[in-house]
């Protein structure tokens with residue numbers, strides 16, 4: 001049985017439960033993905049990460065790597081594919097790890113969970129976790145990728161302006177004289 005980033009399976013499950021609240025199957029598979037990434041990547045590099053799903057994978061990355069949403073080394077592309085890309089933050093060269101449908105055929109509980117072919121309450125969660133542990137990294141495939149580095153993102157120095165409508169500070173944008181909420185570009189709450 002393979003370890004997850006130097007941890008025994010049970011140790012990792014405990015870490016996941018403490019952090020995430022439950023033993024999410026996706027977080028266990030995500031752990032195997034991160035473990036595999038570190039085994040494949042040259043040692044000592046500085047890597048940024050992209051998760052292609054909002055669910056589970058970002059938590060696996062934040063638990064097992066120095067990359068977090070907060071420090072900007074982890075980004076999420078809302079594609080909904082179960083994949084993580086690690087890339088050199090200067091050259092963009094990296095690897096993409098994804099859950100391989102072909103390889104899932106040998107692990108029916110994992111396949112049922114992944115394709116949601118059974119309602120959640122009909123799934124046997126014990127059998128699923130056993131199957132995930134048994135599969136380890138054998139259900140993950142790797143491809144080499146080159147990530148486009150957007151230089152101006154990191155180098156741009158943004159000054160803050162005060163929004164004339166709400167009176168709060170926001171990053172100044174050329175041609176925009178108010179914040180994104182007051183301009184109506186983003187609306188995630190209503191005042192009550």
Ligand SMILES: [Zn+2]
Nearest residue numbers: 163166179182
């Ligand atoms: Zn405003």
